[in-house]
Amino acid sequence: MKRTATTVAFLAVSFLALAQQKSKIQSKPFSTKDKTVIVYTTADSTKLRLTQTDKLTFTASKQPLEYEVSIFVEPKKTFQTFMGIGGAITDASAEVFAKLTKEKQQELLNAYYNKEKGIGYSLLRSTIHSSDFSSGSYTYIKDGDATLNSFSIDHDRQYRIPMIKEAMKTAGEKLTIYVTPWSPPAFMKSNKSMLKGGTLLPEYYQAWANYYVKFVKAYEKEGMPIWGLTIQNEPMATQTWESCVYTAEAERDFLKNFLGPTMKKEGLGDKKIVVWDHNRDLMNQRANVIFSDPEASKYAWGMGFHWYENWTGGAPMFDNVNKVHEAYPTKNLLFTEGCVERFDAKKYQFWANGERYGIAMINDFNNGTVGWTDWNILLDQNGGPNHVGNFCFAPIHADTNSGELIYTPSYYYIGHFSKFIRRDAKRVSTAVSRSSLLSTSFLNTNGKMVTVVMNKSDKKVTYNLIIASEKIVVVIPAHGIQTLVY
Known part of the structure; x- marks a missing residue:
């Protein structure tokens, strides 16, 4: 008995010494010597x-x-700690991708997701049913089906799901996938339309929370692990396309009383929930309202933000990102969308478009952001398809007439970060x-x-x-x- 105890003690001391040695190796200070x-x-x-x-x-x-x-x-x-950089595979991206030859499809996938041949994207955003960058509005249920018994993702099987799976294969490592709705189904909203704002009617809060669960489970059943979701794209914007308005209090209460508890109850409590998902201008007020409420805050992994606050003609509000980080250091900051608006084919190589990415990425990272996600990874020669004419730039465009890919300066500016900075960097x-x-x-x-x-x-x-x-x-x-x- 004594001998066994001695052996156990010896092993414990040896294990501790090994752990300490490993810790010393891991914490070895960075040096420029011989670099x-x-x-x-x-x-x-x-x-x-x-x-x-x-x-x-x-x-x-x-x-x-x-x-x-x-x-x-x-x-x-x-x-x-760095989470990753990536872009969105929207319906528009997937529809354009489907028109390319197999060779050009692989070129595009390598350009984004291959670390050696391309720029090594590791984040992927996608939409919960339609956005403006779809050929038309649609949902996954029959109109008026609050029970969600008709729920089906068959629409996405034609273009979007195949492209996401090809991206996963090309990346060769786990892609962090997160998803976002642009609007609840029309019957759940105050304006009875998926377009032009409106609000989620209180009687459909639970049905809408169930909808997220249905979507996540359906995508995961197809072999696409979902890391997390944002509650609503641009919740303070009444757009001509799919949109839905939430005040800070409304988003807080939907998260606290419906979405958070429902995700947990359905075995999806490990999925990360991201609030806001809108511009830097109002992000501090949204953070104050949601993160100051312990019951809501416990469900929120962090805050997403966009870069379009300059629509008024002002400068980007980079300092607001830092102010959220200072006030709520345990919450993560994730850039969830940015693109160059107002597509013009004459400006494919307009250098300032690329510089806009570089300026934003450096500032956002220096202000505490953990990950950065561009908008559409691919659009056509018209800056679409987009069913309401909101045509924009992507880092790569495809001319569907010639079949050629057009690389813009934005692609290379993003690549200066995404190709070299890897997940878990500090x-x-x-x-x-x-x-x-x-x-x-x-x-x-x-x-x-x-x-x-x-x-x-x-x-x-x-x-x-x-x-x-x-x-x-x-x-x-x-x-x-x-x-x-x-």
Whole structure:
């Protein structure tokens, strides 16, 4: 008996020592010693598109001078854990995809979901029945069926489900899929239409909560794991397309009294529920109302947001993201939608469209965002299909007449993040000494640091990347973006 106890004690001590050793390995501080920096560049008025342009080694750094442009990275200071980057497979994307040849379909899938051949998307958003980016309005039930006995996702089997499954296959790793409704069925709403706003009638709160459950279970039965959902796309917008208005109190009470408890009761309590899913302008008020209510807050994983608050002519409200993060640090922030509006085929290569992505992504990540999701991954040569004429840009368009794919600057700007920053990376403190540059950094779990640098100015910039007492000197072209991997 004594011998057995001694053996157990010995094993316990050995296990503890091994655990401590493993912990030391995992917490080994980042060092630039013997590191090579690979620089990838995309720039306006050049042929550089995610092109390797430099291979550098660190040298000793002294106190930088005021006239030098410097970026300072402090690996000891880490922040949020990175969730991923991706885009939405909408009905429109899937319908256009179906018109491509098999070769072009695979090219598109590789361009987005293959880490080596493409930009390594790991997030995927999709819709619960129709949105404006569908060929028409539809639901999964017969009109007036509050029991949901007629529920069927057969509509999605023609285009959307096959494309999502191909994306999953091409990614070769788990895609994080989340879903969003644009409107409840017309009979459940105050205006008796899926379009032009209206509100969810109280007598249908439970039926609508059941609808989410039906959808999640139906998609998962088809082999598409659903990570989570947002409650309502743009809940303060009365749009000409599918839309539904929720005040902050209405969304809080629907989550607290219906959707949250129903998901839990139906065995879906592990699915993440995201609130708001609208612009940065009103996100703080929505956070205050929902996250300050303990019963509602317990069901909310975090908050989603879009970038369209500049519709009034103002600047993006990046600081509001940080204010939500400061006030509710246990809640996650997820960028759920952005695209360049007002499609114009003459502007396929309009560089400012790509820069809009770079500016937003750097600011949103630096303000605490864990993941970033673009809107349609593919649209046609008309910026659609869209059943109400709300035509927009996508990072890649397909000309369905010629069968060719058109890559826009937005695709490459997104790729400077998504190709290199991997799931579970930690954001690292990064600061710039001149406003002409923007920068953010993430430390991947494999020990590789990724620093993204963007030059908004009309002139090339020579800058120092400084970590502790070491630096490299890099030149970034005018209107360029770089990713440094080291």
